[in-house]
Amino acid sequence: MPYWIHSAPDDLDDLRECARADRCADPRLETVGGKTVRRGAFTPRAYCDSCRGIIERAIRELPAYWGRVYATLGQRGQSAGPKVSISKSAPIPISLAADELLRDVASVVVSWWERVATVARLRLPDTGASQRLVSYDTVRAACSVLAAHVDALLALEAQPMMRSLSLREAADLPAGTTGLVHRSAEYADVLLDLDGADAGLEMLQLHYRCRRHVGETSVSARHLPTPCQSPCGYKQLYEVLNGDGEFDGAKCRQCGVVYTAQEYRDLVAATGDMIRRAGVRRRSLAVPGYLDDTEARRA
Structure with a gap:
């Protein structure tokens, strides 16, 4: 029997669930x-x-986060391990992660800018020039229009839009999806039917990616050594993080089974019981809890 934390609506025929689903703020x-x-x-x-x-x-x-990401463009990642000479070629002078994020933000917000400008009867942007010119001014202009017409943005009907995806992401798309694969660069340009709900999710994702890049969110998902309980028995579960980068469960990289946070806690407890019944006392087989400080190696 369902129950609600606020009043249940009288007529559900004209209503639908918020597109954020279980991440809904209400x-x-x-x-x-x-x-x-x-x-x-x-x-x-x-x-x-x-x-x-x-x-x-x-x-x-x-736009402000875009500017902060841009400030990291020259900060290339440094390895914590020993320095190994593997090539005589010149090093890449910029952060590829920052460059990719800057381009993704500009491309996505400009594409929605064009669609909103069409339905709101605004002056159409020169999207070809705007997308080629990845700049703060372009992102600011696009976001200014989108924020001022957010209801029009979120009410857009589905239309084909170009998106760049990694080859792994593209491999999960339905058969028959139109696009162009760039194998040497390891990405694909694909046409996806996107509507206002997709627009909202993309804005939130870009915002989170920028926050994560500048260090405002939790650490990236980490390996959890608790084995999967499905028939695959795979021993490498990984954290599932919610929209705020917080622990929200686990996923098996082998069979794709997803565990909720509570299901993962139950799995940890069951695995620990199994180890104790077997009489195993070796430290290497200890199963850390989901809240353990695995980075500092403290329980």
């Missing part, structure tokens, strides 16, 4: 199989009012 709580799960709030639009506000704020903050 969620419904339902009981399924004796467990409490989060569902997106019912809304007549793509997003509930709370999530709409979060998306608008993310759009307004993107």
Whole structure:
């Protein structure tokens, strides 16, 4: 029997779940199989009012974050291991991660700028020149229009839009997806049908990627040595992080099974019980908990 943390709507026919689903800022709580799960709030639009506000704020903050990412362009990652000479070629003078992120932000916000300008009858941007010119002014101009017309943005109907994806991401797309594969560069340009709900999710993702790049979020997902309980028995589960970079469960890289945070806690407990019943006392087989400080190697 479902229940809600706010009043249940009287008529659900004209409503749908917030597109952020279990990450909704104003969620419904339902009981399924004796467990409490989060569902997106019912809304007549793509997003509930709370999530709409979060998306608008993310759009307004993107130009500033773009500038902060740009400031790291010359900061190449340094290895903590020994220096090994592997090539006589000149080193890459910029951070490739920062360069990729800057281009992704500019490309995505400009593409939505063009669509919003069309439906809102605004002056159309020169998207060809804007996307070639990856600059703060371009990103600021695009985000200014999107933030001022956020309702128009989130109400857009699905239309084909070009996106650049890694070859691994492109491999998961449905058969028949149109695109161009650049194998040597390890990415593909693909046409995807995207609507206003996709626009909101892309804005939040770009905002999070920028925050993560400048060090404002939690560490990246890490390996969890607890073995998968599915028939694959794979021994490398990885953290699943939520939209704020916080622990939200685990996923098996072998079979793709996803564990919620509670299911992972149960798995850790069951694995620990199995090890104790077997009489194993070796330190190497200890199973860390999901809150253990594995980076500093402290439980």
